[in-house]
Amino acid sequence: MxxxxxxxxxxxxxxxxxxxxxxxxxxxxxxPEAADIPIPVSNLYSSIPRL
Structure with a gap:
């Protein structure tokens, strides 16, 4: 725990x-404008395990 x-x-x-x-x-x-930044957000979120 x-x-x-x-x-x-x-x-x-x-x-x-x-x-x-x-x-x-x-x-x-x-x-949508904020999501245009060049950092790979999808890679960042996929590296976080789903709860």
């Missing part, structure tokens, strides 16, 4: 980092 909570903590931190890096610089733009 302890390792599971650590694992979920890591996933939450990862999503927080993703949200900060992607949302803050593109605040005020619509989502």
């Amino acid at each position: 302890n390792s599971n909570s650590k694992y979920q903590n890591f996933i939450l931190k990862s999503f927080l980092i993703i949200a900060v890096t992607y949302y803050l610089p593109y605040h005020g733009k619509t989502f």
Whole structure:
């Protein structure tokens, strides 16, 4: 149970980092415009295991 909570903590931190890096610089733009940034978002999300 302890390792599971650590694992979920890591996933939450990862999503927080993703949200900060992607949302803050593109605040005020619509989502399709923000999704045009050159970082491979699909690779990033596919590397995060599904819960």
